[in-house]
Amino acid sequence: MKKLLFLLIFILVTGNGIFGQSTITKKSKMPIKLETATFANGCFWCTEAIFQRLKGVASVKSGYTGGHIKNPSYADVTTGTTGHAEAIEIKFSPSIISYQEILDVFFSTHDPTTLNRQGYDVGTQYRSVIFYHSKKQKETAEKLVKALTESNIFDEKIVTEIVPFTVFYEAEKYHQNYYNNNKKQGYCRAVINPKLEKFIKKYKSKLKKNKIGI
Numbered sequence: 188m189k190k191l192l193f194l195l196i197f198i199l200v201t202g203n204g205i206f207g208q209s210t211i212t213k214k215s216k217m218p219i220k221l222e223t224a225t226f227a228n229g230c231f232w233c234t235e236a237i238f239q240r241l242k243g244v245a246s247v248k249s250g251y252t253g254g255h256i257k258n259p260s261y262a263d264v265t266t267g268t269t270g271h272a273e274a275i276e277i278k279f280s281p282s283i284i285s286y287q288e289i290l291d292v293f294f295s296t297h298d299p300t301t302l303n304r305q306g307y308d309v310g311t312q313y314r315s316v317i318f319y320h321s322k323k324q325k326e327t328a329e330k331l332v333k334a335l336t337e338s339n340i341f342d343e344k345i346v347t348e349i350v351p352f353t354v355f356y357e358a359e360k361y362h363q364n365y366y367n368n369n370k371k372q373g374y375c376r377a378v379i380n381p382k383l384e385k386f387i388k389k390y391k392s393k394l395k396k397n398k399i400g401i
Contacts, residue, residue, distance in 0.1 A: 219245075219280050219282075220280070220281070220282075221245055221278045221279060221280055222278075222279055222280075222281050222286065222320075223276060223277065223278055223279075223320050224276075224277040224279060224286060224289050224320070224324070225252060225274055225275070225276050225277070225317075225318040225320065225352050225355060226274060226275055226277070226293050226316065226317060226318070227252070227253065227272035227273060227274040227275075227313075227314060227315065227316040227318070228293055228296070228297040228299075228305070228315050228316075229273070229297050229305030229306070229308060229313050229315075230273060230305065230308050230313065230378075231249035231250070231273045231274065231275050231358065231362065231365075232249070232362070232365040232366055232374070232375070232379060233366075233378065233379050233382055234275050234296070234297070235247045235248075235249050235275050235363075235364070235365065235366065236365075236366035236367070236379055236383060237292065237296050237382065237383065237386050238275060238277050238289075238292065239364075239367075240383075240386075240387070240394050240395060241279075241284060241289070241292065241390070241393055241394065241395070242283055242284060242393055242394065242395050243279050243280045243281075243282075243283030243284030244277060244278070244279045244284065244289075245278045245279060245280065246277075246278045247275050247276070247277050247278075248275065248276045248355075248357055248358075248363065249273070249274075249275055249357075249358045249362045249363055249365070250274055250275070250276060250355050250356050250357045250358045251264050251269075251271040251272070251273065251274060251312075251355075251356045251358060252271060252272060252274045252318060252352070252353065252354065252355045252356065253270060253271055253272045253274070253316060253318065253350070253353070254269040254270035254271030254272075255269065255270045256269050256270075256271075257356075258356055259271050259356060260359070261358060261359055261362065264312050265310075265312065267310040267311050267312055270311070271312060271356075272311070272312050272313070272314050272316055273312050273313065273358075274316070274318070274355065276355050276357075277289065284393070286323075286324055286327055287327055287331070288393070290317070290327065290328060290331050291331075292386075292390065293317070294331070294335065294347075295386075295389065296382065296385075296386055297315065298315075299315045299341065299345045299346065299347040300341050300342070300343035300344060300345055300346060301315075301343075301346070302314070302346045306378070314346075314348065315346060315347040315348065316347065316348040316349075316350060317347060317348070317349045317350075318350060318351070318352040318353075319349060319350070319351060319352060320352050325349060325351075328349045329349060332345055332347065332349070366379050366383075
């Protein structure tokens with residue numbers, strides 16, 4: 188009887204029996220491994236709204252990177268003297284969406300051939316940049332630029348910079364989730380909506396179910 192009682196206690200404590208947690212259950216509760224992609228491709232109000240809609244993207248933050256002063260404000264960056272670019276920091280699950288796929292969206296949703304400019308937004312803070320976090324990201328970006336160049340996808344030369352990531356400064360709170368919080372604002376309706384419509388039409392199969400509309 189003592190042996191039977193000891194066996195039951197052992198099973199409960201070690202979790203190897205029907206009362207224990209299975210290996211499958213344990214694995215299902217493991218945190219999803221996320222990677223980071225950092226891009227500058229124009230006004231972050233626009234770019235944030237685009238990447239938020241992709242399956243596999245866990246979060247998108249607007250901010251500043253690539254400059255030479257610490258903790259710049261939006262007012263600082265708009266002067267064009269800090270060296271920072273308006274950028275977004277994307278946390279994504281590579282098991283759902285690859286870095287290559289994210290780069291495809293990056294190149295198809297802005298003009299990588301205009302130096303320090305996107306549409307009516309002009310200045311070094313609006314330059315096109317890929318800030319890579321690893322050697323693999325760097326190689327993936329370089330190969331894609333080469334392929335796009337050789338296939339003549341764009342009429343003009345691609346001027347997108349590919350540089351190592353240093354530090355990302357999160358933008359002020361009111362810049363975060365800007366489009367979703369200000370859909371009726373004039374800039375959102377006149378500039379962001381048309382971009383989103385084109386993006387949604389092209390990448391509908393890659394969008395989150397609740398992000399198919401604008």
